[in-house]
Amino acid sequence: MTKAKPRNDKIIIFDTTLRDGEQSPGATMTLEEKILVADVLDQMGVDVIEAGFAMASDGDFEAVKAIAARTKKAVVCSLARCKPDDIARAGEAVKPAKRGRIHTFISTSDIHLKYQFKLTRAEVLEIITNMVKLAKKYTDDVEWSAMDATRSDLLYLTKAVEAAIKAGATTINLPDTVGYATPDDIRMMFTYVMGHAKGAEKAVFSFHGQNDLGLATANTLAAIRAGARQAEVTINGIGERAGNTALEEVVMALKTRQDSYGVSCGVKSEFIMRASKLVSGITGFTVQNNKAIVGANAFAHESGIHQDGMLKNRNTYEIMTPESVGLGKSDLVMGKHSGRAAFRDKLKELGFNLGDNAFEDAFNRFKQLADKKKKIYDDDIMALVDDRAGRAEEERVRLHALDVHCGTKGAQIATVTLLVDGKKLVLTEHGDGPVDATFKAIRGLVPHEARLALYQVNAVTEGIDAQAEVAVRLATKKGILINGNGADTDTLVASALAYIAALNKLLNYQERIVPERSGV
Numbered sequence: 001m002t003k004a005k006p007r008n009d010k011i012i013i014f015d016t017t018l019r020d021g022e023q024s025p026g027a028t029m030t031l032e033e034k035i036l037v038a039d040v041l042d043q044m045g046v047d048v049i050e051a052g053f054a055m056a057s058d059g060d061f062e063a064v065k066a067i068a069a070r071t072k073k074a075v076v077c078s079l080a081r082c083k084p085d086d087i088a089r090a091g092e093a094v095k096p097a098k099r100g101r102i103h104t105f106i107s108t109s110d111i112h113l114k115y116q117f118k119l120t121r122a123e124v125l126e127i128i129t130n131m132v133k134l135a136k137k138y139t140d141d142v143e144w145s146a147m148d149a150t151r152s153d154l155l156y157l158t159k160a161v162e163a164a165i166k167a168g169a170t171t172i173n174l175p176d177t178v179g180y181a182t183p184d185d186i187r188m189m190f191t192y193v194m195g196h197a198k199g200a201e202k203a204v205f206s207f208h209g210q211n212d213l214g215l216a217t218a219n220t221l222a223a224i225r226a227g228a229r230q231a232e233v234t235i236n237g238i239g240e241r242a243g244n245t246a247l248e249e250v251v252m253a254l255k256t257r258q259d260s261y262g263v264s265c266g267v268k269s270e271f272i273m274r275a276s277k278l279v280s281g282i283t284g285f286t287v288q289n290n291k292a293i294v295g296a297n298a299f300a301h302e303s304g305i306h307q308d309g310m311l312k313n314r315n316t317y318e319i320m321t322p323e324s325v326g327l328g329k330s331d332l333v334m335g336k337h338s339g340r341a342a343f344r345d346k347l348k349e350l351g352f353n354l355g356d357n358a359f360e361d362a363f364n365r366f367k368q369l370a371d372k373k374k375k376i377y378d379d380d381i382m383a384l385v386d387d388r389a390g391r392a393e394e395e396r397v398r399l400h401a402l403d404v405h406c407g408t409k410g411a412q413i414a415t416v417t418l419l420v421d422g423k424k425l426v427l428t429e430h431g432d433g434p435v436d437a438t439f440k441a442i443r444g445l446v447p448h449e450a451r452l453a454l455y456q457v458n459a460v461t462e463g464i465d466a467q468a469e470v471a472v473r474l475a476t477k478k479g480i481l482i483n484g485n486g487a488d489t490d491t492l493v494a495s496a497l498a499y500i501a502a503l504n505k506l507l508n509y510q511e512r513i514v515p516e517r518s519g520v
């Protein structure tokens with residue numbers, strides 16, 4: 001019996017966002033989008049980028065080839081079935097890479113062999129040998145995957161692994177293709193195969209987990225515990241059906257629990273949010289608020305007890321810092337669970353220094369408001385505390401007219417006419433789309449430093465005559481957030497109205513600030 005030892009304590013991060021991730025229904029990416037993602041993956045220190053399945057389409061082939069040609073550090077890989085044409089196509093696609101890999105696969109489970117491939121076990125062993133040997137003609141770096149490994153007979157799986165290693169495979173991947181296994185199964189499978197397959201010590205063992213039972217990350221960590229040294233992952237966990245193991249979860253688990261796993265990986269975790277936002281923006285797959293590491297609430301604390309602890313020492317309720325994944329500081333969300341400590345801290349941040357009675361009064365009003373409103377923003381608190389609270393906002397800026405040119409032909413142009421303190425001002429601007437042109441024109445007419453932090457459109461009624469409701473959030477240099485809403489049957493008019501509503505609030509606050517609060 002050969003005992004495969006993990007070669008070292010570095011975990012190879014193999015990202016398959018552009019291959020398995022792209023297989024998520026609806027996640028198709030263009031060549032340009034794939035290049036954007038690949039560049040970020042390379043920058044963040046991912047070791048292997050599976051850039052696509054070269055044989056799947058000409059588009060996939062071109063994407064793998066383009067990524068292979070431009071990637072600076074990572075190994076660039078193409079998937080290939082155990083078929084000569086697939087392997088040749090993958091070999092050609094990764095040719096321009098500094099380091100190219102062919103990842104070839106075939107099933108080893110009886111259920112797949114019998115119903116899908118209609119092959120015997122012996123035939124599959126022969127195919128593995130021949131196809132891995134063929135792949136070696138294109139590159140030294142060959143990965144072989146035993147599709148449906150977790151539902152395969154362990155003795156047969158071990159034989160298949162031996163055949164692949166003997167033929168020259170340098171990475172052996174044992175995937176949980178259908179997301180069926182538990183961490184105990186995974187640990188047992190890796191321990192057995194790595195301990196019994198002849199030549200196992202020559203290969204790096206890898207795990208690829210689907211998330212059908214929500215166990216993908218736990219299974220990946222179990223594989224690592226058993227000696228696997230490559231983890232196959234995707235950004236935000238996108239992938240077939242319920243998705244794949246999420247890169248951010250594995251990277252942060254290894255980093256945060258170094259004490260337990262004792263292994264490292266080369267991914268610069270500070271790039272995680274950037275990669276997450278890029279992938280969700282491109283695919284349109286929004287990340288759920290409570291998603292580990294990259295969800296909007298992952299570093300947000302609302303409960304009064306937690307906020308109190310956080311203000312005293314972040315370690316009380318934070319196991320990793322938001323900065324370590326590329327976020328700003330933690331968000332103490334103001335809501336009905338917030339206590340006095342967080343409210344006082346927020347007031348300080350906004351520049352208010354209230355005496356005890358004024359503070360109690362403001363806190364009571366804040367609690368009343370929090371009962372009615374889910375999320376309380378900075379401008380709500382400013383309105384609530386300000387001595388002129390309750391007074392209607394002065395509408396210094398009004399929309400008089402909006403004329404937009406947009407569409408497929410020609411430039412995107414907006415002419416905005418505003419009434420600013422009663423004076424009519426007109427400006428025409430070009431932009432990246434009609435909204436950008438409109439906002440540029442408003443900014444040109446009423447210059448301000450606050451930047452656009454959110455732009456969101458919701459249809460409030462159904463049908464083509466739907467009212468569009470637009471929310472705009474401006475962020476001041478000091479990070480104070482000011483919201484504005486606008487509604488109209490014309491989305492562009494609603495957008496302009498929302499921007500102007502936020503702008504009016506901004507101007508009102510700038511006017512009211514006392515000297516120590518200047519710079520809002």
Ligand code: KIV
Binds near residue numbers: 020146147176208
């Ligand atoms: O899920 C799977 O088994 C795969 C292999 C090709 C690695 O995607």
